[in-house]
Amino acid sequence: MPFMPVVPRSQGGAKLALDQRLQVPTSSSAPAQSSATSGTNGVSSLLSVVSSCGDIGASLDITSQSGPNGNIYWLNCGVGDSGWNPTYVTINQLIVKDLATALQDPNTPFSACSAYTDKFYEYGQEFGIPAIIIASFAMQESSCDPTTVGGAGEQGLMQLTQDKCTSAPNGNCQDIDYNIKTGTQYFKSLLDSNSGDVLLSIGSYNGWFKGMTYGDATAAASTGCCRCQNNLDYLHQFLNGWCQNVNAYSDNLGMYHNLDACPSG
Numbered sequence: 001m002p003f004m005p006v007v008p009r010s011q012g013g014a015k016l017a018l019d020q021r022l023q024v025p026t027s028s029s030a031p032a033q034s035s036a037t038s039g040t041n042g043v044s045s046l047l048s049v050v051s052s053c054g055d056i057g058a059s060l061d062i063t064s065q066s067g068p069n070g071n072i073y074w075l076n077c078g079v080g081d082s083g084w085n086p087t088y089v090t091i092n093q094l095i096v097k098d099l100a101t102a103l104q105d106p107n108t109p110f111s112a113c114s115a116y117t118d119k120f121y122e123y124g125q126e127f128g129i130p131a132i133i134i135a136s137f138a139m140q141e142s143s144c145d146p147t148t149v150g151g152a153g154e155q156g157l158m159q160l161t162q163d164k165c166t167s168a169p170n171g172n173c174q175d176i177d178y179n180i181k182t183g184t185q186y187f188k189s190l191l192d193s194n195s196g197d198v199l200l201s202i203g204s205y206n207g208w209f210k211g212m213t214y215g216d217a218t219a220a221a222s223t224g225c226c227r228c229q230n231n232l233d234y235l236h237q238f239l240n241g242w243c244q245n246v247n248a249y250s251d252n253l254g255m256y257h258n259l260d261a262c263p264s265g
Contacts, residue, residue, distance in 0.1 A: 047095055052087045053077035065255055067240025068095040072255055075199065075235040083211035086199035091129070091191065094198060094239065099132040102245040109247035110135055112144035116157065119180045126181075127188040134184050136242035137205065140234065143249070146174050151227030151262075158183025199235065206234045218258050226262035233257065 046058040047069045057071030065072045078085040099120060102108050113120070113135050120138075124131040135144075141159035142148035150159050155173035157180060164182050165173035173179065190201040200210060207230050208217070217230040231237075233254025241248025248254075 069239035072236040090196050091198045096243040097245045123181050123184040139242045
């Protein structure tokens with residue numbers, strides 16, 4: 001879902017995107033990196049898959065452009081040239097924290113979500129999705145604020161588009177239970193339709209599609225709905241930020257920051 005809440009960024013992010021967006025690895029078969037000692041955030045293992053897009057570039061330390069689930073060039077493979085074509089990865093291969101354990105950290109970004117933890121676990125179990133992934137969608141999409149309304153009218157914690165609100169109780173698409181369940185069910189449907197391809201499915205939640213180019217993702221920048229752009233930092237922020245119990249916004253994860261130039265509100 002294209003909307004992302006307004007958050008502070010460092011200056012110059014948009015220029016960095018223009019300067020670096022073509023630096024994307026070419027497709028080649030390469031083994032992933034293996035487990036190692038812990039990084040500064042307690043990460044002790046790296047994503048381990050056979051890459052179809054060069055070096056995964058995973059790192060134990062989480063930086064603006066890399067983390068345990070690969071670097072941003074690899075996650076965005078092809079966006080700068082022939083179009084996005086991510087490596088096939090399943091949900092069970094991802095490196096993620098446990099949500100309950102994350103919430104015990106006094107510095108966790110998920111404190112904003114603590115009231116909804118039971119729902120994340122309930123629907124995670126129902127649909128076979130780790131609770132921290134559901135909570136990460138809520139953080140990425142709305143900063144876990146159930147009253148959030150997106151730039152194109154998306155609703156609530158999971159930023160449901162209007163077509164997913166037709167069965168909301170009393171027409172209230174921000175209803176906590178309905179919003180989390182429907183968002184989780186939608187993500188599960190993406191996984192099923194993509195044969196379990198989790199990178200493709202997470203990107204699709206933000207409106208990404210296979211073959212998406214930089215121009216496609218930023219096409220809405222000059223329209224009346226600037227925030228309808230696809231957030232080109234989405235995968236890195238999601239997988240190497242929230243899923244690692246790291247605040248992707250305050251830690252300024254990413255390199256494109258293509259929504260920074262959009263008006264707030």
